[in-house]
Amino acid sequence: MTTPVSGPSLAAPALVDAHIHPDKTTWGTPWQSRKPAQTLAELIQNDRDAEFDTSTEERAHALLSNAVANGTLAMRAHVDVASHIGVDNVVAVRAAADRLAPFLTVQIVAFPQFGLLTNSGTLEMMRESLNVGADLVGGIDPAGVDGDVEGHLDAVFGLAGEAGRDVDIHLHDGGDVGLMQIREIARRTVGLGMQGRVTIGHAFAACDTSLPRLRETLDRVAEAGVWLTTCALGPDPVPDLDLFEQHGVRLALGSDGVRDSWSPFGTGSMVDRAHLLGYRTGALTDADLERCYRLASTAGGELLGVPDLARWAGPGFDTRLEFEANSIAQLVVDRPAPRRVIRRGVNYTG
Ligand SMILES: [Zn+2]
Structure with missing residues (x-):
């Protein structure tokens, strides 16, 4: 059965979610009310x-399935790894992802949400997670969560x-402490020859144009080939997209948490997320809106290094989305x- 065509048809690049947390989602389950929270x-x-x-696995699969139906063909999933939960979430998200292959490419980041140095045993679990489905090594606020920038980054880059x-x-x-950590990550990236292989998620400090060292920091990020990702979250700062472009900073867009304990919002649709980025950044012209779509599609494909999602070869390209628009x-x-x-020429039918 085919869907009747009623309006204009537009072929567009497939979408890529550069930062999502499928293990935390409540997608596919009854509504859950959330508790107040003021701090990280x-x-x-x-x-x-x-x-x-x-x-x-079932919750992650429900969310990933919805993402594919909405045109997301690759994602970078940050999945909790900690001494008290072990590697179970990584195994579960990998199993969910396998059920959607080859339509969906999933990279898993071993994410020490609960602290790396401050939660003993977590580094060993992260090492183990790389054997059971995780692809990348994650980290979280070396200063703000672990209180030891050198120690945290030694552990992350060491692993x-x-x-x-x-x-x-x-x-x-945020603030100067955030910028200092961004420069330190860029410095280590160059020192280790890891240009193009390091990403910083959220990077709220890099969104604060009042900081005197912001522009210098963006130059260090660009020189190091460090990627930044943003999720255009309601209460949090968003990048100045023009400023990032002027400094050559590479940026991709993600969902972050989708209907989890952190937020009741999110759908897993990167069209929705491109809309939110446009709204948050005051998009006005077609070029502004097209940039938001690019950050939600080919930019993410480039970040993840997925060839059929990193470039757009036009309406006849065998990896594409077709919209009524x-x-x-x-x-x-x-x-x-x-x-x-x-x-790759195959129509997704769910
Ligand atoms: Zn996140």
């Missing part, structure tokens, strides 16, 4: 307290070097689901 520590505690009736993996670090820390700019505003999702 309180949000993390809520996460620790979260209880689910269904397995991590990455030992295992030959790339790095993707969450950095919520007149233009990319319009679809970022209207947020339709794609009529068809096609990867």
